[in-house]
Amino acid sequence: MKVRSMKYIYLIFGLVISTTFTINAQEIVSPNKNIKAIVSKKESDKNSFGQVYFKILYKNKSKYIEIIPNSPLGILRDDQQFTDNLKLISESKSKEVNQKYEMISGKRKWCDNLGTEKVFKCINSNNEPLNIVFRVYNDGVAFRYEFTNKSNSLVNVIDESTTYVFPSTTNRWLQTYTDSYEGFYPFSDTGKSNDNKNNKQEWGFPALFKINNNPIWVLISEANISGNNCASKLNNSKNPNQYKVRYASPRDTFKQTGVKTTLPWNSQWHTLIIGGLSDVVESTLITDVSEPNKVEEINWIKPGAVSWIYWAYNHGSKDYQKVVEYIDLAVEMKWPYVLIDWEWDVMSNGGNIIDVVNYAKSKGIKPMIWYNSGTSWLEPTPNDRLLTPEKRAKEFAWLNKMGIYGIKVDFFAGDQQDMMKYCIAILKDAAKYKIMVNFHGATVPRGWARTYPNLMTTEAVYGAEWYNNNTVLTDKAAAHNTTLPFTRNVVGSMDYTPVTFTNSQHLHSTSYAHELALSVVFESGFQHFADRPEGYKSLPSEPKEFLKNVPVSWDETKLLDGYPGEKVIIARKKGNQWYLGGLNGNEEIQTLKINFDFLGTGNFKLKLIKDGENDKSFAVEVIKVKKGDLLNVECLPRGGFVAVVEK
Incomplete structure (x- = not known):
């Protein structure tokens, strides 16, 4: 009798639940x-x-x-x-x-x-x-x-x-909210923060969830x-x-x-x-879901690789002679752009901003320069040249006259409505003067790259420049790098400033092949290669040639394998070639498995550049592959590989 009563109660309860939302x-x-x-x-x-x-x-x-x-x-x-x-x-x-x-x-x-x-x-x-x-x-x-x-x-x-609302057994990878979006995406199965700075339980976008055991x-x-x-x-x-x-x-x-x-x-x-x-x-x-392109003429918008001075010196571009070295690096590496970073307005040691821009143009390199948005951290200069339409018109006309192709705007004050208006105003006005834009210290991408295609990339990531600031990235980089393809880089171009072989202020623990693979795994319309000139010039011929030719914009992208924080293999197509990048996020040797089901019919040649005998060496193989083949690539701890596939 008691059992039947309970069954009746459960039946009534079930009917209530099933009809509550119908x-x-x-x-x-x-x-x-x-x-x-x-x-x-x-x-x-x-x-x-x-x-x-x-x-x-x-x-x-x-x-x-x-x-x-x-x-x-x-x-x-x-x-x-x-x-x-x-x-x-x-x-x-x-x-x-x-x-x-x-x-x-x-x-x-x-x-x-x-x-x-x-x-x-x-x-x-x-x-x-x-x-x-x-x-x-x-x-x-x-x-x-x-x-x-x-x-x-x-x-x-x-x-x-x-x-x-998520089921309680959901796994999640979320970043503690900060208006710069420069943080990690740690794994959690509880939804509770282990970050003592996140006592409000606030999380930034994008936020990744795996539902139950599905x-x-x-x-x-x-x-x-x-x-x-x-x-x-x-x-x-x-x-x-x-x-x-x-x-x-x-x-x-x-x-x-x-x-x-x-x-x-x-x-x-x-x-x-x-x-x-x-x-x-x-x-x-x-x-x-974002608004269609509002820029009528777009043939001047050109993605490309960039040589970048800041990482090696943890400083800007006020030394004319050092900027010249990075222009010469761009020439040697066949990269179309050089970014002249903060403090260019006080450049000395042999020349000023006009001198260095003219030098770049004489070498066939397109210069870009940095600006402080003037809304947040005001210490680096120039910091008050873009705040009003009148100032932007004056500045952008001057950039056109000099021959500047793009700007990097840094240190925005947050995610409030006035900052959204300001970012969009910069994009609109820059487009009138055929100037491409890179946002740093800014909100995560939210679709503007379709509406204003002169937006080439955005930081909003805990990137390689953090090797300048503390030791955290030394131990966390490999796992972090294998999480970003599933989180931050999904929603838009990501200016991580990758592929560094030497050390900045703090040590790397990723292998050279891992660093090389970041050029494919991370997508960015401007790919700022951050190492000092000798870091690239001393590379063996195969990885050096790879970096001279790797595209930064793609016809197609496929995830071949991966799991956040553990591993990733991404294939990206440009023309008739596929570029593959693989990362080991673990502290142990791991075999990454490439499945070539993404290929069309026929036979293909694969040139593989992978970890060598140690984390500072490479091994190169040329292999014939076809659709349906499997290839095992053994990676060192925190290692990786790149490959080019063509008929």
């Missing part, structure tokens, strides 16, 4: 039918207003698995709440989104913005409208909020109730931020498995919370890249 439940399905997003509303007993939720299902072995349980949606203005007081009044029919577009730099030249869209029209308890737009792609989900009514007066969008991964970020948005972050302080979206915090010189805007208005796209690890690494979802 009211007004509607689904959106990806074109390949592998991903479903379901939008529903939990109604209160007294009226038809309540909280709107979404959940995501993924087809694994012909069965749908719930990977994101019901998760709250909603947004908050200072004058209106659109959170737990919403009514779903209608939804649009499913609409195909289908655009093909070209990227000048990035992991793939031709991209497909292909998905299914539905618009859910809501009103709040004050009868004010809100649209929630969902798109479901073959490799993920994107959604955003839209206020559709019009107003001439400013409203303040201050917060969201958007929350990503081979299903989710990378959360955001895209298509405009001057009417601020950037956001995640917070799981209330529940370690519930990650709430929070807007950038006010700062000392900018007290605003959230966004001030007139209506109509839309939020950024909240993005979830979903699938196997290869789906995540190869995805272009961030640029797919």
Whole structure:
């Protein structure tokens, strides 16, 4: 009798749970039918207003698995709440989104913005409208909020109730939030931070999750931020498995919370890249949902390799003679660019900025120069030449007259709305003067490279320049380097400043072949090769020739194998050649296995440059391969390899 009673209670409880979120439940399905997003509303007993939720299902072995349980949606203005007081009044029919577009730099030249869209029209308890737009792609989900009514007066969008809920057994790789995005992505299976600096439990984008024990991964970020948005972050302080979206915090010189805007208005796209690890690494979802190219003429935008002075000396470019050495290095290595870093405005020891620019041009090298954004750390100069449209016009006209091809802008003050406006203003104005841009000390990429293709790369990474600052990277570099392809570099070009063989202020522990492989594994429209001239000039002929010829923009990208923090093999295609890069993130010898299923028909020649007898030597092999072959490459601890495959 007692058992039957308990069964009855469980049955009733199950019926309650199963019906809680079925009211007004509607689904959106990806074109390949592998991903479903379901939008529903939990109604209160007294009226038809309540909280709107979404959940995501993924087809694994012909069965749908719930990977994101019901998760709250909603947004908050200072004058209106659109959170737990919403009514779903209608939804649009499913609409195909289908655009093909070209990227000048990035992991793939031709991209497909292909998905299914539905618009859910809501009103709040004050009868004010809100649209929630969902798109479901073959490799993920994107959604955003839209206020559709019009107003001439400013409203303040201050917060969201958007929350990503995960099963408790989810594995995760998240970076403690900092506005420079220069940190590690440590593994956690609890969602709790081991970083005593992260007592707020705040996390930066992108954030990587592996769902339960399934081979299903989710990378959360955001895209298509405009001057009417601020950037956001995640917070799981209330529940370690519930990650709430929070807007950038006010700062000392900018007290605003959230966004001030007139209506109509839309939020950024909240993005979830979903699938196997290869789906995540190869995805272009961030640029797919971003605004198309706004730069009419683009033939002047040229990705390329750059020689870079800062790393070796932990300083800028005020020594004319040292800058000349890096121009000569670019000539020898056939790299098209040289970056003249901070303090060029006080250059001495034989010449000034005009002299060194003229020297570079006389050698066929295109110069680029550094600027302080003038908004944060003001010590390095020049620091106040870009802050207003008038100053930018004057400066960019001068750069055109001198023959400067690009700028690196550093030390932005954070993720607030004014910084988003400032970054976009720099990109727009630079494009008018045919100047390419590299953002440092800035927010993580959020799709601007599609809209403004003169944005060639962004730092927002704990990169090789940290060898200048402390000893941390010496021990962590190998594992960190094998995590970045699955996290930071997925969402956009990453200016890690790689491939250094000598030591800066602190030691390397990665092998020379590992360093060489970073030129392929890490994608960046400007690839700043950071070592001192002798580091490259003393290389054996094969790796030296490889660095002279390795592309920095790609027609196609494929993940061949990998796991965060342990290993990675990436294949990138340019023309008729495939370039492969493999990294061992472990402290022990590891055999990396190349599967050549990605090749077309016929026979191919593979030139392999791998670890030699020790971590400062190379071994070279030439091997015939074909589609379906397997090749084992033994890597030293923290080692790696590169290869070129051609018919």
